[in-house]
Amino acid sequence: MSQSTSIGRALDDERAFKYLLIAPAVFVILLIGLYPFIKLILTSFQNITMFDDDRSFNGFIHYARLFGDDRLWESLLHTAAFTAAALPIEILLGYLLALLFLDPMPLKRLFVAVILLPTVISPIVAGSTWRLMFDHRFGPINQIIAFLAGEEVKLLWTVDPFLVWPAILVAEVWQWTPFMFLILLAALSNVDREQLESAQIDGASWLMTFRKIVLPAITPVLFVAVLIRALDLVRLFDVIWTMTGGGPGTRTETISIYAYQMAFREFEISYSSAIAFLVIFALTALVIFALRRVEIAR
Amino acid sequence: MPNLQLRNVDKFYGGVHAVKDVSLEVPEGEFIVLVGPSGCGKSTLLRSIAGLEEISSGDIALGGRSIVDLPPRDRNIAMVFQSYALYPYLTVYENIAFGLRARKFSDGDIERQVKWASEMLAIGDYLQRYPRELSGGQRQRVAIGRAIVREADLFLLDEPLSNLDAKLRDGMREEIKRLHKQLKKTFIYVTHDQIEAMTLAERIVLLRDGIVEQQGAPLELFERPKNLFVAGFLGSPSMNFIEVELEEGGAALRLPDGQSLAWTGSLTLAPENGEFIWGVRPEHFSVASGESSDLEALIEVVQPTGSRTFGSFSLAGTHVVAELDARTEVAADRKIALNVDMERTACFDKLTGEAF
Amino acid sequence: MNRGAKGWRLAARLACAVAVAAMFLFPIYWLAAISIKTPEEIFAYPPVWIPSGFRLDGYATLFRDGDAWAVWNSLVTAGVSTVLAMVIGFIAAYSIVRFRTGGDHLAIWIISQRMIPPICVAFPIFLLFVSLRIVDTYTGLIMLYTAFNLPYVIWMMRGFIQEIPLELEQSALVDGLSRWAVLWKVVLPMSRAGFFATAVFTFIFAWNDFLFALILTRSDVITYPVQVTGYFGSQSTFWSKIGAMSMLGVLPMIFVVGTMQRFIVRGFSMGAVKG
Numbered sequence: 001m002s003q004s005t006s007i008g009r010a011l012d013d014e015r016a017f018k019y020l021l022i023a024p025a026v027f028v029i030l031l032i033g034l035y036p037f038i039k040l041i042l043t044s045f046q047n048i049t050m051f052d053d054d055r056s057f058n059g060f061i062h063y064a065r066l067f068g069d070d071r072l073w074e075s076l077l078h079t080a081a082f083t084a085a086a087l088p089i090e091i092l093l094g095y096l097l098a099l100l101f102l103d104p105m106p107l108k109r110l111f112v113a114v115i116l117l118p119t120v121i122s123p124i125v126a127g128s129t130w131r132l133m134f135d136h137r138f139g140p141i142n143q144i145i146a147f148l149a150g151e152e153v154k155l156l157w158t159v160d161p162f163l164v165w166p167a168i169l170v171a172e173v174w175q176w177t178p179f180m181f182l183i184l185l186a187a188l189s190n191v192d193r194e195q196l197e198s199a200q201i202d203g204a205s206w207l208m209t210f211r212k213i214v215l216p217a218i219t220p221v222l223f224v225a226v227l228i229r230a231l232d233l234v235r236l237f238d239v240i241w242t243m244t245g246g247g248p249g250t251r252t253e254t255i256s257i258y259a260y261q262m263a264f265r266e267f268e269i270s271y272s273s274a275i276a277f278l279v280i281f282a283l284t285a286l287v288i289f290a291l292r293r294v295e296i297a298r
Numbered sequence: 299m300p301n302l303q304l305r306n307v308d309k310f311y312g313g314v315h316a317v318k319d320v321s322l323e324v325p326e327g328e329f330i331v332l333v334g335p336s337g338c339g340k341s342t343l344l345r346s347i348a349g350l351e352e353i354s355s356g357d358i359a360l361g362g363r364s365i366v367d368l369p370p371r372d373r374n375i376a377m378v379f380q381s382y383a384l385y386p387y388l389t390v391y392e393n394i395a396f397g398l399r400a401r402k403f404s405d406g407d408i409e410r411q412v413k414w415a416s417e418m419l420a421i422g423d424y425l426q427r428y429p430r431e432l433s434g435g436q437r438q439r440v441a442i443g444r445a446i447v448r449e450a451d452l453f454l455l456d457e458p459l460s461n462l463d464a465k466l467r468d469g470m471r472e473e474i475k476r477l478h479k480q481l482k483k484t485f486i487y488v489t490h491d492q493i494e495a496m497t498l499a500e501r502i503v504l505l506r507d508g509i510v511e512q513q514g515a516p517l518e519l520f521e522r523p524k525n526l527f528v529a530g531f532l533g534s535p536s537m538n539f540i541e542v543e544l545e546e547g548g549a550a551l552r553l554p555d556g557q558s559l560a561w562t563g564s565l566t567l568a569p570e571n572g573e574f575i576w577g578v579r580p581e582h583f584s585v586a587s588g589e590s591s592d593l594e595a596l597i598e599v600v601q602p603t604g605s606r607t608f609g610s611f612s613l614a615g616t617h618v619v620a621e622l623d624a625r626t627e628v629a630a631d632r633k634i635a636l637n638v639d640m641e642r643t644a645c646f647d648k649l650t651g652e653a654f
Numbered sequence: 655m656n657r658g659a660k661g662w663r664l665a666a667r668l669a670c671a672v673a674v675a676a677m678f679l680f681p682i683y684w685l686a687a688i689s690i691k692t693p694e695e696i697f698a699y700p701p702v703w704i705p706s707g708f709r710l711d712g713y714a715t716l717f718r719d720g721d722a723w724a725v726w727n728s729l730v731t732a733g734v735s736t737v738l739a740m741v742i743g744f745i746a747a748y749s750i751v752r753f754r755t756g757g758d759h760l761a762i763w764i765i766s767q768r769m770i771p772p773i774c775v776a777f778p779i780f781l782l783f784v785s786l787r788i789v790d791t792y793t794g795l796i797m798l799y800t801a802f803n804l805p806y807v808i809w810m811m812r813g814f815i816q817e818i819p820l821e822l823e824q825s826a827l828v829d830g831l832s833r834w835a836v837l838w839k840v841v842l843p844m845s846r847a848g849f850f851a852t853a854v855f856t857f858i859f860a861w862n863d864f865l866f867a868l869i870l871t872r873s874d875v876i877t878y879p880v881q882v883t884g885y886f887g888s889q890s891t892f893w894s895k896i897g898a899m900s901m902l903g904v905l906p907m908i909f910v911v912g913t914m915q916r917f918i919v920r921g922f923s924m925g926a927v928k929g
Contacts, residue, residue, distance in 0.1 A: 017833050018753035025746035025764075025804055032801030033767045036778035043778065100670055107671075113915050114675040117682060120907045120918065122862035124879035125900040128886075129685045132893065138701055140684060174681065179922060186923035194383035197350050202397035202444075203371035212396070216387035235771035238864045242883060256773045263777045264869065276774035283769060 037280075043273040050267035062274035071250055072275060075258040082165070082254070083233040086172050087226060093173065094180025098188050101181075116182065118175045127242030130171035134158055134243075161251050164244050168252060171239050176232070180225060187221040188214070223294060227287070234283065255279055301325045302347070302452060302484060307356035309342050309508075316342045318508040319356075329478050329485045331499035335531075336490055339508040344454050344488045349373050360451060371400075376445035377454040380461065382437050384429040384444075390416075391425040394443045401448070415443040418480070419473075435466045442474075446481065455487045459494060471497055492532050496520065504528055521642075526651035529577050529644060535608065537577045538618045541648070544572035551576065554614035559592040562640045574654070577644035580608065583620035584637045585628070591635035595620075600630050609634075682904065689713070689897030696893045712898035721895070724881035725902045730792060731877065732860035735799035740853050742800070743807030748841055750808065751815045752823075761812065768805040772865050780869050790872040798870060799860040806859070807852055810921070814848030815841060851917035854910060861906070878903045 044062055047054040066072060097115065101108060118126065133139050134157035146153045157167040191214055199209045237256040240246060246253040246261070253261075259279070263272035302324040309317035317339040324330050332340040345351040347358060349370035358366050365373050376397075384393050392399075394415055398408045416422045419439040429437055438458065445453055458474070459467045475498055478485050489495055495502050496516045503513040512524045516532075523529035529537045543552045544561065552558045586592070595611040595618070602608075607624045610617065620636060622628055645654045687705050688696055689712050695702040716722045749755045779798065780789070788794030818841060826840045827833070842849065864879040871880060882899050885892040911918060 014753065014833070018749045018755045021745040021749035021837075022755050022760075024742045025808060026760075028742065028797075028801045029764060029767055029804055031782075032779065032798060033770075033775075036775040036782060037770075039778035039781065040775060097674065100667060100674070103667075105664065105667055105671065107668075109915065111671045111675050112919070113911050115678045116911050116915065116918060117908065118678055119922075120858050120862075120911055121682070121904050122864065122879050124862070124864045124882055125685070125903055126681075128882055128896050128900055129681045131886075132688060132896070133681055133684055137699055138697055138893075140680075140701055140703070143700055174678065178678065182919055182922045186919070192381070192383060194379040194381050195385060197348075197370075198377065198379055198383040198444075199385075199396070199400075200350070200370045201348060201373075201375060201377045202400050202448075204396065204400040208400055212388060213385055231769055231771075235773065237773060238879075241864070242886065256771055259773045260776070260865075263773075269777060272777060276777075280770055280774050283771070284766075287766075287769060 040273045040276055043270050044277050046270050048269040049271075058270070062271045063278075065271060066274060066278060071253070072255075072258060074250065075253045075255045078252065079234055079236065079254045079256075082169070082172075082236065083230055086169060086176075086233060087229060089169075089173050090177045090180045090229065091184075091222070091226070093177045094184050097177070097181040098184035101185060102188050112182075115178045117178075119178045119182075121175075123175065123238035124242055126171055126175045127239035130167065130174070130239075131158060131243045134167050158244050159248055161248055164248065164252050168240060168243055171243060172233075172236070175239070176229065179229065183221060183225045184218065187218040191217045220294075223290075227290060231283070231287075234279075301361065302486075303357075303359040303362075304343075304347075305357045305359070307343070307346065307358065308354045309339070309346060309351065310354045316508050317346070317353075320505075320508070320510055322503065322510070322513075324484055324486065326484055327482050329475075329487065329498060329500045330503060331487045331489060331495040331501070332503050332505060333489055333492060333495035333499075333531075334505035334511075337507075338505040340488045340490075340505050341456060342508075343505070344456055344486060347452070347486065348375055348377050348454055373452075374448075374450055375452040375454060376448050376450035378441045378445050378456065378458045380457040382429075382441035382458075382461075384437055384440055386429055389426050389428055390421065390432070390440050390443075393429065393440055394425075394447055397444065397448045411447045412443075415447045418446070418477070419443050434462050435470065438462060438466075438470060442477070446477070451484070453481075453483055453485045455485065457489055458487075460489070460491070467494075474498065493534065496532065504531060522653070523577075523644065524653055526575065526577070526646050529646070529653070533579055535580050535619045535621070537579050537644070538616070539646070540576045540578065540613055540616050540618065542574065542576040544574070546572070553593070557593050557614075559638070573648055575646040575648055575651075577646060578618075578638060579642070580619045580621035581606075582639040582642050583622065584639070585622055585626045586635035586637045590637075592638045592640075594633055594635050596633050597628055597630055600628050685897055685900055685904070687897075688893055689901045691894070691897075693894060712894040713902075716895065716898050716902070721881055721899065722902070724876050724878040724899070727792075727871075727875045728861055728877040728879075728903070731795040731799060731875065732857050734792070735796045735803065735860050736853055736857045738796065738800040739803040739807050739856050740849065743804050743852075744811050744842070744849065745837065746804075747808045747811035748815055748837055751812055761808075764805045765809050766805075768802075768809075772802070776865065776869050779866075783870055789870055790874050792875055794870055795867065795875055795877075798866055799863065802866070803856045803859055807856055810848065810852040810855075811845065814845040814852075817848075818844045847917070847920070850914075851921040854914055854917050855921045858907070858910070861903070 045057055045059065047056075047058045047061070101112060105111075134141050136142055136154050136156050136159075139157075141157065142153050142155055145155070155163055157163045195213055196209065199213055204212070235256050236254045237260070240252050240254060240257055244252045246257045250258075255275075259272055259275050262268045262275060302322075304320055304322040307317055307320045308315070320339075320343060332343060334340050342351060346353045349365070349368060353366060357364050360373065385396060388396065391412055394412045395408045398411060403411070412425070413422075416425060419442060421436060421439045421443060424432060424436060424440075429440065432440065438461075441458070445455075455474075459470055462470060471494060474485075474487075487494075487498060495504075499516050501513060502516050502519050504511045504519065506527055512519055512528045519528060520532050523532065526539065530539070541554060543554075544550075545552050545558065549561055550558045551561045593613075595613060597609045597611050599610040600607060601610075602624060605624060607622045607626070607628060609620050609622055609628050611620070612618065628634060646652065647654065687703075690707075690709050691702065691705045692707075692709055692711075695705060713722075750761055783789045783794050783798075786794070788797070822844065823836050823840055826836045831839060862879065863877070864883070867877040867880045868883075871877065878899055882896055882903070885895045885899065
């Protein structure tokens with residue numbers, strides 16, 4: 001029997017057909033998803049560094065090391081704090097923008113397109129652009145501040161330990177507020193019009209309408225958007241890489257930057273694997289917790 | 299007395315003239331139905347009264363006071379929406395209480411009012427449920443409950459029954475009429491369904507293309523339609539229109555297929571050259587019992603409904619439906635003799651469509 | 655509310671919209687301006703706000719030095735991987751929706767793959783690529799982007815395919831089409847708007863990736879984001895090249911937003927609304 005006829009028959013047999021369709025995807029995801037994950041766990045129990053290639057079981061030494069690693073906890077703190085700072089700002093600005101564009105307006109499509117642009121460009125380009133913007137001498141930011149303040153300023157945005165995080169925050173908010181904006185715009189336009197009109201006739205105040213009708217309606221969407229953005233912020237890498245490289249010192253090192261440094265600069269392969277496993281474990285726990293909370297709320 | 303007055307109301311949507319110079323006087327306590335085909339401007343008119351649409355020109359007054367510059371909340375009206383617009387994240391109780399809470403009623407008053415409304419509508423058992431847990435009919439009651447708890451001057455209902463199935467609709471229709479009797483408030487009801495209009499209204503306002511075609515008591519519109527459109531819109535199955543010619547002397551009508559029948563009706567205004575459109579309602583045909591009959595027809599399709607039987611035939615190229623007694627034997631593809639209740643037929647001008 | 659107040663409200667909203675749009679656009683304007691400025695203008699103090707002319711020297715240098723190949727590499731890897739991910743993801747999503755293959759668990763496992771930060775699996779993937787000898791090759795990068803976009807494609811297409819009425823497929827089966835033909839002649843055309851939106855996003859993800867390109871390329875298939883970071887030297891920063899190379903990466907995105915805004919809006923909001 002030739003191969004083509006056996007495939008032909010498989011196509012008609014529902015059972016074989018459905019597995020045939022999903023096989024390539026599962027193969028690719030297993031290869032690039034599951035294999036590295038298993039490899040990662042194995043490596044974290046071995047002792048592979050730049051100088052050593054000890055593949056025997058070494059127990060939990062790398063996991064034990066995690067607890068004493070101040071630089072690791074600092075980078076995790078940076079990541080968490082930055083996420084906690086960026087998310088509310090993005091939500092608030094995104095919501096205000098969505099309100100601005102909710103009703104029809106001339107040139108709305110053009111405005112939305114312009115606002116959309118930052119989200120679709122590469123984070124590397126965004127970071128580079130803001131690094132040039134924030135350049136203390138040739139960048140426009142200091143000029144604008146000087147104009148507003150009425151005196152010359154020389155703020156070292158990408159070097160000064162107190163200014164680097166605000167600078168990165170500006171870049172990140174600039175790039176990702178449009179994402180929140182679009183999602184909230186979609187969610188707000190899906191709020192039932194007749195419900196809003198009914199509330200209007202019932203005489204509800206703006207606040208009452210928002211709390212009782214709008215907020216409950218957009219909450220599920222907002223939750224998913226926040227989850228997506230939070231996961232993005234945890235992997236924050238590109239913008240920091242271009243703007244500060246994690247510096248000054250380790251001042252802007254996020255968990256992703258730190259893990260990269262450990263793996264690809266210091267070749268602490270096994271230790272970086274332990275870090276990676278910790279991150280994956282923590283994220284999984286966090287997401288499951290968040291999803292549970294939502295289910296309970298429903 | 300809060301009677302409602304609409305004076306020369308116009309509404310444009312961009313270039314579309316949706317409501318054209320509509321004037322209307324609604325005394326307090328009347329049940330008025332705005333009816334017409336979709337796009338006739340009836341919903342726009344209702345939403346303008348509610349304040350959800352801004353009118354382009356004209357005036358709307360409630361109790362002698364213009365309300366066009368008032369936001370919806372200050373007009374003291376209640377409205378039932380087509381989709382019911384129940385707030386999905388609030389219980390039935392809170393849905394009904396919503397308008398009272400917005401107006402800062404005390405908890406005691408709210409409880410009393412909600413109890414009163416829920417008893418009136420027999421929804422007391424569902425107060426702690428959410429809208430999604432209710433059937434269509436129950437949601438409909440909640441929507442009505444939410445409207446009646448507030449002491450509104452005016453009740454606006456926008457196609458409230460169109461999302462219900464036929465059986466429920468019949469029941470709710472009766473209930474709405476009973477509610478109106480108890481509340482003694484002004485109801486303005488929008489529908490595209492002529493049966494709802496006929497059964498509910500004290501006065502029907504029939505709209506087409508933003509213009510009031512005719513208004514009056516339901517039977518008045520039914521019996522004396524002003525034009526072809528009104529005649530065709532009310533009644534189901536609708537009135538049959540046949541082109542006829544009045545024979546010289548005015549004693550007989552000649553149909554295009556050559557049949558002629560004795561004319562006993564009267565025409566106050568004789569049409570030129572004797573041609574006009576003759577309107578006969580299906581129920582004004584009957585099977586001829588004796589020797590004499592008005593016309594003969596070949597029945598093509600028979601639709602018995604139990605109480606009445608509809609027979610369709612074509613008369614000189616026009617499709618005609620006759621509503622016949624269910625107990626008379628009528629079979630398809632048979633010629634039968636029919637009588638026409640001449641006194642109750644209508645005559646319309648061939649060119650303008652106006653009734654003579 | 656009278657008409658005058660309404661007019662003022664619209665004017666105020668328009669003014670806000672213009673201000674907001676200007677704020678979001680300015681950094682990209684600045685980047686574009688740098689790419690066409692003369693070196694003197696770039697390093698002028700105070701900065702030059704509007705370039706005096708339209709000089710393409712920065713771009714010319716990129717093409718002369720061969721750096722512009724990075725854009726080509728990005729195009730090839732992003733383009734080919736998008737096609738692969740869409741085909742593989744589309745049929746997998748269909749299998750999951752129509753036959754509930756693997757139940758809910760498989761679908762959730764697939765989407766959870768996207769949750770893992772790339773850096774966490776970067777090193778094992780690097781080792782895998784070394785052993786497969788596909789570091790710094792088109793094959794390697796294309797394979798990686800395909801795999802990394804698959805969960806997204808499957809998740810999105812799942813939502814779009816769910817919207818197609820089952821009767822339509824059954825009617826086609828009754829009419830004598832094979833299952834395979836139904837897939838391409840009924841399901842694909844019915845979901846083409848969603849398919850296209852997903853493809854646009856898949857392309858954008860691959861086009862904008864930096865981390866994997868950084869790790870898995872050396873010189874032959876370097877992509878444009880890696881090339882851009884190469885111009886930030888420890889001693890000197892090549893502003894003109896950064897501007898020009900970045901703009902080469904941004905211009906296709908401006909084109910995408912300009913012509914396919916509808917799909918981008920749909921893609922963004924679908925991810926959250928449907929998810």
